[in-house]
Amino acid sequence: MKEKEKRVLTGNEAISRGFYEAGGIIAASYPGSPTVEVVEKLKEYEEVYSEFSTNEKVALEVAIGGSFYGVRSMAVMKHVGVNIAADPLMTFTQTPINGGFLLISGDDPGLASSQNEQDNRLFAKFANIAVLDPSNSQEAKDYTKLALDISEKFQIPMMLRITSRICHSRSIVSLDERIEAEVKGINRDKDKFCMIPPGSRRAQFFMKERIEKLEEYAYDLEINTLEEIESDTLIITSGMVYQNLKEVNPNASIWKLGLIYPISNKRAKEITAKYNRVIIIEEMMPFIENELKLMGIKCEGKEHFSFTGELDIKDIEAGLHNAGIIKDKRSYSERFVETVPRPPLFCTGCPHRPVFDILKKSKAKTIIGDIGCYSMAFLFPFEQSNIIISMGASIGITKGIKKAMSKKEDNEPLVAVIGDGTFFHSGLPTFVNLLHKKQEGENMTFIVLDNRTTAMTGGQPNASSGLYNDRDDMKVGIKTLLESMGFDRVNEINQYDYKAAAKLFKEEIAYDGLSIIVANGPCALKYNIEEPYYYVDPTICISCRACIKTNCPPLRMIKYEGIEKLKSSIDEDMCVGCSVCAQVCPVNAIKSSKEINREDEKIDN
Template sequence: MGCKKKVVLSGNQAIARGFYEGGGKVAASYPGSPTVEILESMKEYEEIYSEFSTNEKVALEVAMGASLYGSRAMASMKHVGMNIAADPLMTFSQTPINGGFVLVSGSDPGMASSQNEQDNRIFGKFANMGILAPGSSQEAKDFMKFALDISEEFEAPILIDISSRTCHSRGIVELDDRVEKEPSGFEIDQEKYCMLPPNTYKAQYFMRKRLEKLRQYAYDMPINTLEEVDGSDTLIITSGLMYYNLKELNLPVSIYKLGMVYPISTRKVRELGERYEKIIVLEETMPFIENELKRKGIECEGKRYFPFTKELHIEDIEEGLFNAGVVRERRLTRVEPMDTVSRPPMFCAGCPHRPIFDILKKSKVKVIGDIGCYSMAVLPAFEAAHTNISMGASVGMIKGMNKAMRQNNDDEPIAAVIGDGTFFHSGLPGFVNLLHQADEEDNMTLIVLDNRTTAMTGGQPNASSGRYNVDDDMDASIKEILNAMGIKNVIEVDQFDYNKTREIINGELKKKGLSVIIATRPCALRYKIKEPYFYVDPEICIGCRSCVRTNCPPIRMKKYEGIDKLKSSIDPDVCVGCSVCAQVCPVNAIKRSK
């Protein structure tokens, strides 16, 4: 037989490939870094139905339905997405699995693109799931296939916990052919699938027995590997990416690498521990493996030597093992970052969010923020959003703050912003709740930033995308939905008509009652919108920087030949012709090119 084909894949692409090779049928997700590319990569596999669902809860439910029918199914999401999906997950994990079911959670040690650093291994244990932790692209592919197999063998949902660095790093992967797994169909069995008492009472014992079988299987599970070094008095227990970082140090120590981090065969670890003077657990974020072993009476150390937060790089591992007495001499020098000019993320050229936040900043109103591209309004130079907690939170928070203000005789207006993707994800219940105990003396202005895409994660479609792009099949009208709820004061604006939008926003802020403003311009980047560019006439420009303060990337101050004072300029290669800068110029020095 010839050699198998090898390709270079990211961890995310490898997860998708593993699902394909393992006979996967249905995959659902909600876009969020670091796992967006998993579902994006599914598009090349015609045998798989895949979708970006409205939110993570719905994505999980889509995969649940397919699994109950007997099809191999997968849901993927970033780590905080499991919070949204927790309600169905915590009950579904009580039922037997029919078709193999895998939930992929993308963790984010160091919070490179997340609002927190929660360790979903704890969540997986809470939900009584088996948990696998791949550390390379090859493992990501192999572990997905393995997870589908053991999910069906043990009738258990399996969690794959994969770190952001493993998701995005690339490695050589050996490809295999797809193995078809025909669905068995859904057979009615209310005791198994209707989670009401007394069925749930029986389900608890089923879960316990299922986990114990998995624990016994873990004793010599093929993805748990032992590398013993003669003369080593230390056993390091680790998993995932931490194994590969540890191997970079080339230390003369024995390593037990866990492919499945829950449940752990404590019998195996106890037997190994008898051969070593000390056991050290190497893991990022929470001391999950360490606590599992200590709970079973196995002496070990871990977080005593390693940080409880951030990514653990090779230097961190060497330093921790030096403090533990395993490394005798440190060889690595920690390189301190250079003192450079800060370059925070910013809105793209022509971003339709920019004029909204320029107006809000100038209005000096308190703004309840939300999660999306518009989260960048928190950062310099806007600093025009004043809270940022979780998706959809702005709608409930503005109501709670308004009611508290009213109790305190504070009638200051407040505003909240929410994007269209987040509106459909988790904003709808909050908007309905605004009608509960509404008072005409309330003063709340909510701005829905409807750019017709889920922009921050790469421009995936959402329920309003079809109103601009005929290639998308959902064209829900946010205004019609809000009107149908009973919210009558809903105004649509074109935020690139800057002066009119400013007049409407400031007018609604002064009004009592509930106001909703929908800003309707689509994402310039997603839809590649480019109009004739603008330029500055330096002879007219007075150098007031009004245009610069809109914080659009093409605009900067520069020195013109023959003119002493710095004047504004616009890079024509970057400008997309949105016209906001021209509208804020007090002397009409900014003009559109032909």
């Protein structure tokens, strides 16, 4: 028998491979860490149609459409993206499944790249769908295939809940050949798929019955594995926590759950009855713990382990020591090397940098931020966001603040920022809503940062990307779109033209009414911006640090030979020639290297 090919894959890559092997056809996503790579990798498989959709709701609906036609389909998003997709999800879960359907939820214990830490296992139960929880890349691939099988067997949408650590970590995965799944075509039974009463009333019983059937199926499901030893203690866990628990190697039996909802009531009672103590170890909410307690099973959990953050080896050992399971703790200090803290910052040549440098120098006291690269403006040295909540929220929040201010006759200028990806994701309806009960004299300035890519997650295309390149097929002009909505004061400015942008920002913030600035400038990383580098003439530099305060990575203060005072410098290998530092220098000490080239040409001539 031919040995299977093996590769080292991330969890994200493994999910892509599993969907391909399972005969998947339609996959849609909105890019959000930690799950971006799933759809990126699906581009390698011609048999699969994949796309980055406008937002998570649209992505879910595209995948639902594929499932309705009878092909295996998948929607991929980070945990907070499920909130955006909740409207169609909560009704779609009432219908039977035609083609296998899988929702990938990238949960983020520890908030590595998210604004909250919500536990979407709870969302899955709320939506009456089942949840699989892989602990490594092999399981990520296998569970993807199993989820699609279960989905079709029990007529139920499935959730694969994967965490940031599994998404990005790598392990060995055995590959299989693709097996084409049956394409069933559209089921036109309107009583089952038109979800308005009375059809949706009947669907409540349908959802209850299929969960009950799936619970019976879970009784002897192979991915729920019991590792028994001579002990009076049973530990129940799932996901990445299992791998860390094995490193600790406590003197206890382990029941590792692959299907974490629904849990077989009968099997859980049979297993736990053998032990004096049952301890649940899980990240974030006490989901498994509460499920067992609802079954009447006495167990411990969150009294020993944190409700927030990842549970690494040290955390698990400390919790088990606190529970009296481990007597002597080992030292893991040599495994966890302290590193120099490095706060996130804008990339070299980022077009957002001049915007927030200008805003810092402006008279705007209140700036409402949003989700994207520009969220980092909240951090030092810019510190130019007072509020950041969720994608697209900056616009509606600004309107709400202004209406409240108007009641108190307070007309302080308000500034809101939103990126182009977020504008198309969820900003459009909030901009339309600005036209509702719009009043003269409400001083609000809205800045749309148009770098024509979804930069925060790796440069995926959005609706305006085609204006910068021929690879992308959408060419929506934001200024034109806003004017077509009915906004009469929309200005467009090149973000790299610092002086012109500063002048426009000053005028619009002072304007006693609603105005919009579309600030254009290509993402330097996405579009490989590389103009002649800039350099500092230390004999002219006055050490004012105006350039340093723009926080561009190539800039630093150094000691020049023969000059006592520290002067600014630019790493020419890092500089992309955006020129912002030169534009903010008050004494013209920063010059373009193309001037050097011109001097060389004169000498040659």
